[in-house]
Amino acid sequence: MSKSIKIALAGNPNSGKTTLFNALTGSEQYVGNWPGVTVEKKDGILSGHKDVVIQDLPGIYSLSPYSIEEKVSRRFLVEEGPDAILNIVDGTNIERNLYFSTQLAELGLPMVMAVNMMDVVKKNGDKIDFEKIAKALRCEVVGISALKNEGGMEAAEKVVEMAKKAVVEKGPGKLPDVPHVFSGSVEHAIAHIEESIQGKVPLRSIRWYAIKVFERDREIIKKLEIGVGEMKHIEEHIRDCEKELGDDAESIITSQRYDFIKKLMDKSLALNETRKDKATLSDKIDKFVTHRILALPIFILSLCVMWFLAVAEHGPGTVLTDWANDGFLADGWHVPFTTHECRAEGKYKGMEFEDAQGEFAKQDASKSAWEEAYLEKINEGKSDDDKVEEMPEEIDEKVAATIVAKGVFVEDEETGEPIAKEDNEDEPDLWDVDFAAYKEASEWEEPDPSQFGVWVPGLGALITDALDKAGVSDTVKSLVVDGAWGGVATVLGFVPVIFIVFIFLAFLEDCGYMARVAFIMDRLLRRFGLSGKSFIPMLIGKGCGVPAVMAARAIENERARRMTVILATFVPCGAKTVIIAMFAALFFREQWYVAALMDVIGIAIIILGGIALKKTRFFAGEASSFVLELPAYHMPTVSGVWHHTWNRLKGYVLKAGLIIFPACVVLWFVMHFDWSLNLLADEEIEKSILHDLGSWIAWMFEPLGFGSWQGAAASVSAEIAKEQATATLGLVAANMDGATTGSHIQALFASVSDFPKLAALSFMVFNLFVPPCMVAIAVTFREMGSQKWGWFAVGFQLFVGYVLALSVYRIGVLVAGGGFGIWTALAFVLDAFCLWAIFRPGKKVEC
Amino acid sequence: MLKGEVEMNVSSLVVLVVIGIFFALAVWRVAKKGAPCECGGSRKACSRKGGCSCCDCCED
Numbered sequence: 001m002s003k004s005i006k007i008a009l010a011g012n013p014n015s016g017k018t019t020l021f022n023a024l025t026g027s028e029q030y031v032g033n034w035p036g037v038t039v040e041k042k043d044g045i046l047s048g049h050k051d052v053v054i055q056d057l058p059g060i061y062s063l064s065p066y067s068i069e070e071k072v073s074r075r076f077l078v079e080e081g082p083d084a085i086l087n088i089v090d091g092t093n094i095e096r097n098l099y100f101s102t103q104l105a106e107l108g109l110p111m112v113m114a115v116n117m118m119d120v121v122k123k124n125g126d127k128i129d130f131e132k133i134a135k136a137l138r139c140e141v142v143g144i145s146a147l148k149n150e151g152g153m154e155a156a157e158k159v160v161e162m163a164k165k166a167v168v169e170k171g172p173g174k175l176p177d178v179p180h181v182f183s184g185s186v187e188h189a190i191a192h193i194e195e196s197i198q199g200k201v202p203l204r205s206i207r208w209y210a211i212k213v214f215e216r217d218r219e220i221i222k223k224l225e226i227g228v229g230e231m232k233h234i235e236e237h238i239r240d241c242e243k244e245l246g247d248d249a250e251s252i253i254t255s256q257r258y259d260f261i262k263k264l265m266d267k268s269l270a271l272n273e274t275r276k277d278k279a280t281l282s283d284k285i286d287k288f289v290t291h292r293i294l295a296l297p298i299f300i301l302s303l304c305v306m307w308f309l310a311v312a313e314h315g316p317g318t319v320l321t322d323w324a325n326d327g328f329l330a331d332g333w334h335v336p337f338t339t340h341e342c343r344a345e346g347k348y349k350g351m352e353f354e355d356a357q358g359e360f361a362k363q364d365a366s367k368s369a370w371e372e373a374y375l376e377k378i379n380e381g382k383s384d385d386d387k388v389e390e391m392p393e394e395i396d397e398k399v400a401a402t403i404v405a406k407g408v409f410v411e412d413e414e415t416g417e418p419i420a421k422e423d424n425e426d427e428p429d430l431w432d433v434d435f436a437a438y439k440e441a442s443e444w445e446e447p448d449p450s451q452f453g454v455w456v457p458g459l460g461a462l463i464t465d466a467l468d469k470a471g472v473s474d475t476v477k478s479l480v481v482d483g484a485w486g487g488v489a490t491v492l493g494f495v496p497v498i499f500i501v502f503i504f505l506a507f508l509e510d511c512g513y514m515a516r517v518a519f520i521m522d523r524l525l526r527r528f529g530l531s532g533k534s535f536i537p538m539l540i541g542k543g544c545g546v547p548a549v550m551a552a553r554a555i556e557n558e559r560a561r562r563m564t565v566i567l568a569t570f571v572p573c574g575a576k577t578v579i580i581a582m583f584a585a586l587f588f589r590e591q592w593y594v595a596a597l598m599d600v601i602g603i604a605i606i607i608l609g610g611i612a613l614k615k616t617r618f619f620a621g622e623a624s625s626f627v628l629e630l631p632a633y634h635m636p637t638v639s640g641v642w643h644h645t646w647n648r649l650k651g652y653v654l655k656a657g658l659i660i661f662p663a664c665v666v667l668w669f670v671m672h673f674d675w676s677l678n679l680l681a682d683e684e685i686e687k688s689i690l691h692d693l694g695s696w697i698a699w700m701f702e703p704l705g706f707g708s709w710q711g712a713a714a715s716v717s718a719e720i721a722k723e724q725a726t727a728t729l730g731l732v733a734a735n736m737d738g739a740t741t742g743s744h745i746q747a748l749f750a751s752v753s754d755f756p757k758l759a760a761l762s763f764m765v766f767n768l769f770v771p772p773c774m775v776a777i778a779v780t781f782r783e784m785g786s787q788k789w790g791w792f793a794v795g796f797q798l799f800v801g802y803v804l805a806l807s808v809y810r811i812g813v814l815v816a817g818g819g820f821g822i823w824t825a826l827a828f829v830l831d832a833f834c835l836w837a838i839f840r841p842g843k844k845v846e847c
Numbered sequence: 848m849l850k851g852e853v854e855m856n857v858s859s860l861v862v863l864v865v866i867g868i869f870f871a872l873a874v875w876r877v878a879k880k881g882a883p884c885e886c887g888g889s890r891k892a893c894s895r896k897g898g899c900s901c902c903d904c905c906e907d
Contacts, residue, residue, distance in 0.1 A: 467862065470858040470861075470862070471856060471858050472856075472858050472859045472862050473855060473856060473859040475859075476859040476862050476863055479863075479866065480862060480866065484866060484869075657873060658873045658876055658877050659873075659877065661869065661870070661873055662870050662873045662874055665866065665870055775881075
């Protein structure tokens with residue numbers, strides 16, 4: 001079997017390495033246009049070359065051993081040794097990118113330089129002379145556009161060819177042809193160092209090692225085990241150079257590299273004269289977007305736009321979610337833009353569906369009003385115990401003839417159902433309902449939507465029909481329809497909202513705005529002693545908390561890294577978006593901004609939590625430096641945005657099948673069986689295992705306003721996956737008789753609190769800001785490096801989530817006139833403690 | 848609706864078996880490849896323990 005050829009894909013951060021890697025290997029690695037997205041190297045097989053492995057290295061600016069990314073790349077390039085290097089360079093910033101390229105060239109490996117973003121270079125009217133660069137750096141140079149998938153494969157083919165040739169020609173003692181970029185005295189000193197270290201390092205990279213020794217790179221000097229006498233001799237040469245050039249060795253190398261690049265650029269780069277000294281479109285946009293005062297409001301505004309589209313009433317997200325929840329995944333839907341006329345014989349014949357619903361509601365209201373009046377009449381003079389509460393099967397016609405009720409029809413704005421006069425502030429319609437009218441009203445049956453217009457049955461209806469036709473027992477039907485399908489459908493019903501959020505984020509990322517957000521947050525966080533580097537994992541966390549926690553590895557400072565791990569998951573991830581979407585749809589339809597507020601609260605917790613943690617001796621210290629390159633704004637490609645969106649959405653849908661489905665099956669069993677494993681009737685749910693488990697811990701949620709067994713079960717099950725909270729609520733609601741799942745969930749919160757909206761808000765806040773799902777917690781423990789720190793992270797997150805939910809509910813109740821109690825006092829005490837932790841003087845600890 | 852003994856007939860058994868198979872497949876997939884996340888990757892498929900395709904070295 002032939003040995004595989006290893007090609008290293010190396011370049012500056014944000015130069016397009018991962019985009020090229022994906023194009024070359026057909027992978028779907030995450031691409032972000034901010035630094036720190038790739039922390040470790042990734043492997044992939046080059047398309048059409050089974051024996052060629054492409055290795056995507058983290059983006060770095062030099063081969064110094066300072067950051068984790070630099071260490072990973074340097075270790076691989078120098079010690080493991082790929083067969084060739086594909087150096088990807090940003091053509092729009094070629095001068096700065098060449099610094100790293102000169103270092104790569106010194107490694108003595110076959111190298112092809114792929115000058116990326118040539119489409120933008122050409123559009124700008126700039127010209128790059130590849131031949132001159134190739135000659136100066138002793139490598140091949142080709143122009144590509146990774147985003148448009150142009151030239152990348154040709155560059156890869158070329159580097160593979162060079163690698164194969166090098167493997168054949170490889171032999172001991174062969175000095176590579178590497179560029180000499182330094183002045184005479186420095187080259188002289190390097191030549192002496194090369195002599196001293198000969199035999200200790202591979203000959204092909206001897207120049208790179210010699211330069212590192214010249215720079216007094218401790219790691220390399222230690223590795224080469226240079227003797228004291230020899231080092232003394234080398235030091236003399238270095239000092240001579242330093243004396244002659246009036247600078248320290250490392251600075252000499254850096255400045256002479258830049259001199260070399262400057263001269264090379266003068267010869268090979270011709271910038272469009274008309275563009276020189278002219279502000280680009282990106283510069284003009286950045287004047288507003290990164291403005292000292294406007295930046296943050298613009299960021300919040302962009303979040304508001306996203307949430308408006310996703311959850312505002314009559315917005316695309318809500319319309320599609322309603323269709324998915326009530327139509328596609330449930331009973332079915334009418335084909336839009338067709339008439340919905342009734343085809344079946346009967347009272348509704350020829351009537352439009354909406355009119356039929358209205359007519360039925362009116363008849364139903366007449367029926368209810370008359371029945372209420374009848375019951376009142378026959379209960380007259382009876383004691384409470386003797387009163388009849390339900391309509392008897394046989395009506396006393398004599399009594400009935402005396403009754404003329406007042407029909408009331410007022411449509412509830414949310415449910416479309418008639419509501420009682422006393423609950424309605426507006427003047428209702430009133431009409432007389434006598435016995436004859438009652439009998440007429442009783443004959444009206446709820447209109448069957450499938451008899452109107454072109455009706456497409458939903459998946460829920462199809463499953464139910466299939467089970468009915470197969471003669472499946474009620475128990476098994478309940479397991480499938482209410483349990484497995486019910487839970488999964490509740491989660492899938494919010495795909496439209498998730499889709500809008502993900503597509504909006506993908507657009508912001510791809511156009512270059514998210515990199516600005518990192519810059520804005522760095523400026524904000526730095527004021528409080530935090531680094532913008534900590535915000536990068538949090539940006540990633542908007543998709544999923546797991547990669548967010550792992551992205552914190554890019555932070556060198558251990559204290560800052562731990563703090564970032566603790567705070568990263570406070571940004572509501574994709575799964576938490578489902579909770580936001582459900583509660584926005586059920587409780588805050590007209591207050592869509594509550595959804596955007598959750599993101600703002602997440603960011604506020606990160607900032608305030610960071611400030612509080614920084615003031616403890618465990619996290620005190622200076623903020624680490626943060627180098628961020630702002631990419632030029634550009635219109636994202638449809639395929640790029642789709643790729644980002646689909647990758648995330650796919651995970652969400654997969655999770656519904658792999659996590660939510662089995663979890664719902666288990667939940668159905670514990671909800672329908674008691675501890676002796678007896679099957680329970682719907683009305684016996686209070687004997688169920690789930691009821692008992694939920695009840696045991698419900699007291700913990702009592703102060704938060706949702707201290708019911710259902711609320712407790714939903715909150716605990718959310719640790720499996722955050723969207724499981726919605727699935728569990730859907731499952732519990734499916735067990736209740738009557739209207740829709742949504743109205744049951746509303747009723748659930750109304751049954752435990754006089755302020756159901758506040759209880760719902762508290763539930764949402766609690767589930768968004770307590771520790772993330774189990775997988776993210778496991779990764780947190782691993783990244784924190786010890787059990788102690790893992791528990792600290794979980795404890796901190798639990799404290800923040802609980803205090804926030806307690807404050808939202810208790811202070812909200814107080815403001816709404818619900819009175820002051822012991823829990824309100826506790827909320828104030830805990831809030832005061834948090835304020836003290838944020839505003840107290842910080843510890844000054846050297847780190 | 849549901850009370851006492853579970854009513855069982857052939858079609859109910861078939862449905863139960865299908866649910867059981869799907870359940871087992873889901874659990875097996877998660878145990879083997881790890882839980883999927885919103886980046887579309889799989890953690891267990893990654894060469895590095897706990898890795899995920901959106902941030903680490905693996906292909907799903």
